[in-house]
Amino acid sequence: MAPQRFHEQFDHIQRAMPDVALALGPYDDDTAHFLYEKGVVLARDGEEARVVEDTVRAHFTATEGLVPDHVRRDGPHTNRTGVTRIRIGDPTEGTDTVPHALRALREAEDRQGRRLVGRNHVVHIAVNACPSDEPVPVPRTQPPNPAAAEGRYDADSAARVLVLDTGLVHDHRDYPLLAHTTGDTQPAETDADGVLRQYSGHGTFIAGILAAVAPNTNVTVRNTMNDAGAILESEFGARLFEAVDEDGWPDIISLSAGTTTEGADGLIGLEAFMRALRERRTLLVAAAGNNSSNARFWPAAYAGLPEYEDSVVSVGALSADGESEACFSNHGPWVRVFAPGERLTSALTGFAAPVPYVYQHSTYDACRFGFDYSCTCQFPRHTGALSEGRESTGAKPHQVMFDGLAQWSGTSFATPVVAGLVAARMTAYQERDPRAARDRLLASATHRAEVRGARVTVLRPPTWRPAPVVDPAVPV
Template identity: 80%
Template sequence: MAPQRFHEQFQHIQRALPDIPLTMGPDDSAGFLYEKGVVLVRDGEEAPFVEDAVRTHFTETQGLVPDHVRREGPQTGRTGVTRIRVGDPTQGEDTVPHALHAVRQAEDRRGRRLAGRNHVMHIAVNACPGDEPVPVPRAGSANPAPAEGRYDPATAVGVLVVDTGLVHDHRCYPPLAHTTGDAQCAETDADGVLRQYVGHGTFIAGILAAVAPNTDITVRGTLNDAGAVLESEFGALLFEAVDRDGWPDIISLSAGTPSEDADGLIGLEAFMWELRDQRTLLVAAAGNNGSATPFWPAAYAALPEYAGSVLSVGALRADGEGGACFSNHGPWVRAYAPGERLTSALTGFRVPVPYVYQHSTYDSCRFGPDAYSCTCQYPPHTGVLSEGLTSTGGKPDQVMFEGPAQWSGTSFATPVVAGLVADRMTRYRERDPRAAGAALLAATADRAEVRGARAPALRPPTWRPVPAAIPALPV
């Protein structure tokens, strides 16, 4: 992913989390975000062992006083992790890479990773946006269009969407008439302008309901705060989401983070262990970095112990024939589904709401020499976060939302696949969501070209390709 947009988003997330000093990894590139001066370890004997190893290393090599390295309480309980402060984040270079290096030899002896960064977990259009939403005429139709079928509360498949909350008028969008959950916090700013990421969870729920009408969809606003939360807190928030209503058939999660670690995230370990012992299928977005670097928790799908419980989803481009330029890819991505220029609910139909674009489009694809009319370029607009905009006297583009929207990202390919699994459960009276997911993948012979590989492609019957000729952005 080109650093420009990543850096713009970094500043936005840092403003939303002002009390948490953040930095980028691994080298100020468009990789991941994490908390400065803190590492995560497991509770129990590993926490004091890591604390002592880091303290000894820093005392001997950098002359830091022992108080600079300390466990921070209270511990996080059910998630089984402890924060260890490894330096003052306001003073000079971040000490986290040095601390992780200090425990590397101990990890080699013990045969597993003992410490990790405290990553920022974010919705998949947050630190790596595919694009921003585009208004669709009020009379515009959904894509995917609503499938035939009826909602039967006695047989409906339970789907939990962990995301931003529901906009207040979501029930004005017919497919969401019986969707429940948390309200979206602070939909507009002091000037009445729609905030960035508002409607993300509502958009996802609209896609799910269109693909699988016989679903009980619950949307939890776990990521209402700018779509970002620290890894040390995310595991507990996921537990809270499933505890409120019980483990559902399917969790649709369009959030995560890249990481240098190849065996998952310490902060999610306890949740993933419990998930593994349930019947729930986690359908997770692969992320929008245009990279093969694993994006967690979607990448758990490639670990043998989680293979049946996690289904990772990448995005197809608008014509459905190949991978979207922004989509992450690699052997850890199990399937691809339409995720570019889908149409669903962003706001209801009552009062038009203005939105100001945050990012500018590019002259060419920011992920490489892709030859199609991708969302990097079209529809063209100028964003308020663009460097030099104020100095040149330019103004960001503003549009009005009063109904459906068109949006792109693996965030939205994910509910397509979650919906296809739920629909299969209804049609075949399948009670096991993991068996339904495995059968769905086994039954599809469709393939799409993704970065030189032929990958499984799941295209809903009611989805239609979007023409390459993209109209100008409405103003």
């Protein structure tokens, strides 16, 4: 992927997490960027944590001259994730000790026959550190896309969907499709100047898509990732458990967040939750990410592991015409299904009052991933506040007004399309098992698309319509 936006977002997330020293993971043509906590590794509780701690302490004392106190566990273990944070050195000193620690542990891992340690990754919503685009205002006279499906809401028979994202905007119930949506409101939608914060409305937009595709659905939105849409892996597993403890295990979890890693391994911080998920009937529908890469994006990539393929569906995004993948969408055999995810229309705010938004990223002259169609990299033309070199040119960031609806792109939004279709299948056929509903839905899918030479399964809601061709030269 083109790294410019990733670096812009790194700065944005670091400002939102001022007490956490963040670092950039390795990047090359085959591996997507990721963020992680500097100077910290994660290990499983118990004997494995002790092995990691002792190995790292011995290595750094012998090779780096660090005193033993530089390697220590950060506080007692207090949650069900089964993970211990081990601090290595002082991250304020400038040198990141994590890569050295990982190399020192390879021999111990070889002896144990399994991975013992991992970075403490930043898990982010899937338009955050891998952004596709930013929302575009849509007149409230324009219908949502997907449009509302036929059917009525019945609390007793409705499927239960839990959305873990940013919270709901305070006036979300002014949007008719969200009249019965419940959950957390987002604590700070706007900044001190009354300007909409970046990614405010992300969870609301997702809930609007779900309600349109599956009207007979109880949607609960939890404000799991309020700080710049990002959370540390060590905290994320605990927040997942908190959500299902508070609301009960739902039929479906819609998750538009994740991270890549350095290799093909999953996230140590999510292992306990994923094992618990596997034993339930809940289906996790997860975004494949927007790096335009085949690098696995977790937890969506658990769909590619035999032990989790029944409990996870990974979702890629189709282009606006629905015929091929969107330029930004991740891909590969671990991505199980593709759905519309470019230029969808849903609720960003309620209808209480218009609210301004200042663009954070600039558009590109050509697709940053090398595609030749009129993609979201180029449309609509605008200058962003975070863009490198903007101040030297004197260009002012573009500001727009949102009055309810927005058009937005990303695997973030293809995900609730699939979650909604599974929920709609459950209520239409009185299916009690969401995984069985998923299987029958995919088995009945008639659409296919070609993605990087492979024919992939495609799900399109009956009420979805291709977006019109746009002129990239037209400004916001």
